[in-house]
Amino acid sequence: xxxxxxxxxxxxxNITIDVEPGTSILTAARMIGGDVAPPAMCYYSKLKxxxxxxxxxxxxxxxxxxxxxxxxxxxxxxxxxxxxDGMVVKNITSERVVDARNGxxxxxxxxxPLDCPVCDQAGECHLQDLSYDHGKEGTRYEFQxxxxxxxxxxxxxxxxxxxCILCYRCVFTADQLTNKRVHGVLDRGDHAEIATYIExxxxxxxxxxxxxxxPVGALTDKTFRFKNRVWFLKPVNAHCECTKxxxxxxxxxxxEEVFRVTAxxxxxxxxxxxxxxxxxxxxxxxxxxxxxxxAHISRQSVISQGHYEKLVMPKETMPEVMGGRQPRxxxxxxxxxxxxxxxxxxxxxxxxxxxxxxxxxx
Amino acid sequence: MGRKxxxxxxxxxxxxxxxxxxxxxxYRSVEKALKTMSPDQVTxxxxxxxxxxxxxxxxPAGMKxxxxxxxxxxxxxxxxxxxxxEPGTFKDRYLMEFLPHLLIExxxxxxxxxxxxxxxxxxxxxxAWIVDILEHAIAEANANGFLGKNILGTGFNCQIxxxxxxxxxxxxxxxxxxxxxxxxxxxxxxxxPFPAVKGLWxxxxxxxxxxxxxxxxxxxxxxxEEYAKIGVGKSTGTKLISACGNINKPGVYEIDMTISVxxxxxxxxxxxxxxxxxxxxxxxxxxxxxxxxxxxxLLKTAKGEQRMMNYESLSDGGFATGSMMxxxxxxxxxxxxxxxxxxxxxxxxxxxxxCGQCSPCREGTGWMEKILKNIETGxxxxxxxxxxxxxxxxxxxxxxxxxxxxxxxxxAAAIRHFRDEFEWHVNNPVESQHRNFGLAHYADPLPVPVxx
Numbered sequence: 001x002x003x004x005x006x007x008x009x010x011x012x013x014n015i016t017i018d019v020e021p022g023t024s025i026l027t028a029a030r031m032i033g034g035d036v037a038p039p040a041m042c043y044y045s046k047l048k049x050x051x052x053x054x055x056x057x058x059x060x061x062x063x064x065x066x067x068x069x070x071x072x073x074x075x076x077x078x079x080x081x082x083x084x085d086g087m088v089v090k091n092i093t094s095e096r097v098v099d100a101r102n103g104x105x106x107x108x109x110x111x112x113p114l115d116c117p118v119c120d121q122a123g124e125c126h127l128q129d130l131s132y133d134h135g136k137e138g139t140r141y142e143f144q145x146x147x148x149x150x151x152x153x154x155x156x157x158x159x160x161x162x163x164c165i166l167c168y169r170c171v172f173t174a175d176q177l178t179n180k181r182v183h184g185v186l187d188r189g190d191h192a193e194i195a196t197y198i199e200x201x202x203x204x205x206x207x208x209x210x211x212x213x214x215p216v217g218a219l220t221d222k223t224f225r226f227k228n229r230v231w232f233l234k235p236v237n238a239h240c241e242c243t244k245x246x247x248x249x250x251x252x253x254x255x256e257e258v259f260r261v262t263a264x265x266x267x268x269x270x271x272x273x274x275x276x277x278x279x280x281x282x283x284x285x286x287x288x289x290x291x292x293x294x295a296h297i298s299r300q301s302v303i304s305q306g307h308y309e310k311l312v313m314p315k316e317t318m319p320e321v322m323g324g325r326q327p328r329x330x331x332x333x334x335x336x337x338x339x340x341x342x343x344x345x346x347x348x349x350x351x352x353x354x355x356x357x358x359x360x361x362x
Numbered sequence: 363m364g365r366k367x368x369x370x371x372x373x374x375x376x377x378x379x380x381x382x383x384x385x386x387x388x389y390r391s392v393e394k395a396l397k398t399m400s401p402d403q404v405t406x407x408x409x410x411x412x413x414x415x416x417x418x419x420x421x422p423a424g425m426k427x428x429x430x431x432x433x434x435x436x437x438x439x440x441x442x443x444x445x446x447x448e449p450g451t452f453k454d455r456y457l458m459e460f461l462p463h464l465l466i467e468x469x470x471x472x473x474x475x476x477x478x479x480x481x482x483x484x485x486x487x488x489x490a491w492i493v494d495i496l497e498h499a500i501a502e503a504n505a506n507g508f509l510g511k512n513i514l515g516t517g518f519n520c521q522i523x524x525x526x527x528x529x530x531x532x533x534x535x536x537x538x539x540x541x542x543x544x545x546x547x548x549x550x551x552x553x554x555p556f557p558a559v560k561g562l563w564x565x566x567x568x569x570x571x572x573x574x575x576x577x578x579x580x581x582x583x584x585x586x587e588e589y590a591k592i593g594v595g596k597s598t599g600t601k602l603i604s605a606c607g608n609i610n611k612p613g614v615y616e617i618d619m620t621i622s623v624x625x626x627x628x629x630x631x632x633x634x635x636x637x638x639x640x641x642x643x644x645x646x647x648x649x650x651x652x653x654x655x656x657x658x659x660l661l662k663t664a665k666g667e668q669r670m671m672n673y674e675s676l677s678d679g680g681f682a683t684g685s686m687m688x689x690x691x692x693x694x695x696x697x698x699x700x701x702x703x704x705x706x707x708x709x710x711x712x713x714x715x716x717c718g719q720c721s722p723c724r725e726g727t728g729w730m731e732k733i734l735k736n737i738e739t740g741x742x743x744x745x746x747x748x749x750x751x752x753x754x755x756x757x758x759x760x761x762x763x764x765x766x767x768x769x770x771x772x773x774a775a776a777i778r779h780f781r782d783e784f785e786w787h788v789n790n791p792v793e794s795q796h797r798n799f800g801l802a803h804y805a806d807p808l809p810v811p812v813x814x
Binding site (some may be wrong): 058106141165317 | 728
């Protein structure tokens with residue numbers, strides 16, 4: 001008979017759940033889901049050693065455990081604190097937590113450029129979501145925001161250091177996925193930055209995943225840069241035979257064209273399977289992939305506007321009202337109109353259409 | 363004259379060399395501990411002595427030692443924290459420079475108690491010349507059989523290594539120190555796990571301050587119970603105070619924690635009074651990160667009692683009216699000093715030294731410095747003072763390591779006690795650029811609460 005595992009009972013925001021020993025408070029809260037789950041900007045369940053730095057996931061422990069019901073004096077980082085049996089945690093029900101979290105969000109934003117209108121991450125940015133939830137409408141910061149010397153990270157990855165919140169996820173990714181990490185955090189304090197120190201491009205295989213783990217627009221895909229807004233794209237799940245990775249990806253379409261390839265993400269915005277650089281940067285044709293279907297996008301996301309996961313065909317009523325007869329085409333307007341010229345493909349023009357693009361017909 | 367245990371022999375000529383140190387009774391504690399006591403007995407003596415960590419937090423050293431995990435087959439480490447970088451604190455420098463063998467002796471005994479066969483001294487990078495002194499002392503100890511293999515024929519092996527830091531204040535935080543010692547970036551670790559379980563190279567580790575480890579020598583020499591008789595209450599033994607600022611005799615003093623703050627500042631044996639006949643305005647009694655106190659609260663507690671130089675009395679009244687013993691960096695400010703400027707200096711220090719790992723400290727320290735700079739240069743607004751208060755409140759307690767607290771406390775205390783000086787700066791932007799606020803009412807006697 002298999003030995004029965006003892007489960008720990010933990011109460012988060014008055015909801016009780018049984019979890020296995022060794023579970024972090026954050027993971028337990030995510031199991032409950034909804035508003036109970038604290039936001040996490042630096043923690044990444046698939047990266048060992050991540051978490052504890054951004055302080056957005058701070059929670060109050062009102063009772064440590066059944067054995068020792070004393071409350072913890074300080075707020076704790078829920079991503080790096082394991083549950084105990086009988087622990088009582090307060091997240092959004094604690095005023096202290098809400099106050100501290102608002103403070104942390106303010107700190108994260110004072111030096112952030114807030115250049116969302118020109119940022120490729122906008123629409124899928126965790127800092128954007130976080131500031132909608134916890135930020136103030138105005139800033140109390142009256143000083144110049146921090147800037148950095150620009151570093152070139154090569155042909156694939158674009159670094160915008162001003163947007164970085166120093167979550168260290170990309171450092172852990174490079175450590176744990178690639179064969180050699182060539183970038184890291186230089187300097188310290190408010191002038192700490194992500195860089196390679198000597199100008200070096202990031203091109204180790206699997207390094208592209210830093211784009212997916214970056215919670216803000218600090219690391220973006222150069223092959224996708226300024227090509228489109230993510231909310232105009234349709235995410236479609238697809239896979240391919242890849243010798244290096246599992247080949248499970250999301251293709252981002254606009255019309256027929258694949259604008260970018262990313263790894264698939266779960267409901268917490270975390271990558272499900274890491275993908276290799278070749279899948280991410282090179283395979284940008286539909287023929288490279290086997291399409292599975294539209295990817296699921298949360299209704300809260302702006303990307304869900306105009307994205308339909310299921311196609312419901314409207315009922316055809318014409319034959320019904322016409323007693324079963326199909327409608328007949330009386331005249332094709334293009335046959336007689338000179339306005340629309342099907343022989344000129346507008347999408348192939350380099351710029352806006354001009355009269356010279358329409359040679360006079362004899 | 364207070365009793366001296368650590369610095370008693372500091373001025374004996376040639377005490378830096380092994381011969382003189384040994385002649386003056388050095389290394390007796392090693393002989394006593396290794397030959398007549400078990401490691402647990404040594405720990406027990408330190409527990410009995412009530413010795414509290416001298417690095418700043420004041421945690422009982424014996425307790426810390428007894429928390430050390432002792433799994434089979436895993437090495438344990440003792441690390442001596444000599445990364446003394448707090449503005450105002452320079453006691454360890456003095457101790458290591460003049461009495462290197464005292465530290466080595468303490469380290470050998472502590473290593474024996476903890477079972478550490480490789481012991482490290484992590485020393486502040488700027489103390490470059492002290493590294494040579496220590497390494498010379500270690501070589502002498504090796505040559506005389508107090509270090510190395512089979513020390514004094516007891517079968518105990520121990521070697522001490524000196525590692526220089528690279529100039530970061532944050533590496534004085536014990537987990538950042540361990541990271542740095544491992545050759546990594548000096549970012550504090552997230553606790554738990556504590557170093558007593560998973561420290562250096564994931565092995566159980568104890569990190570102690572230089573003065574704490576040096577104090578082990580008199581504890582073993584005289585016995586823990588005898589040691590505990592010195593001092594008062596839970597403040598046992600002697601403490602090194604590095605006094606600086608506007609005093610007649612800056613320097614390192616050893617006190618037995620039974621004298622009052624007033625006596626310490628004004629007696630000729632210690633600081634010798636305020637320099638140039640000025641009056642006392644304020645004092646930071648325990649190194650830059652502890653709350654600053656105005657003269658009236660420094661000399662008397664809120665209850666109207668004499669404030670003494672020990673852990674309990676200095677922290678009497680909590681942060682509302684008290685401060686902390688901290689690391690013993692005693693900074694005195696006279697009536698010509700500007701508290702706003704002083705606070706700005708400290709805020710700049712903490713901004714510069716923040717490791718940048720967690721957001722409140724990284725962003726908040728810089729923000730506070732900028733606001734303080736505005737106020738100091740006459741560009742401040744009245745709302746800035748409340749904003750400063752709000753920022754420090756949101757940093758304190760929300761960071762990974764105590765550097766966030768250390769950055770928040772001086773600002774909080776300055777606003778708490780010297781708010782009118784900040785307001786004066788805001789209201790008199792021109793005047794504040796060429797004149798100081800002066801002593802004002804900061805030395806006035808406090809209203810003593812009437813007790814029924």
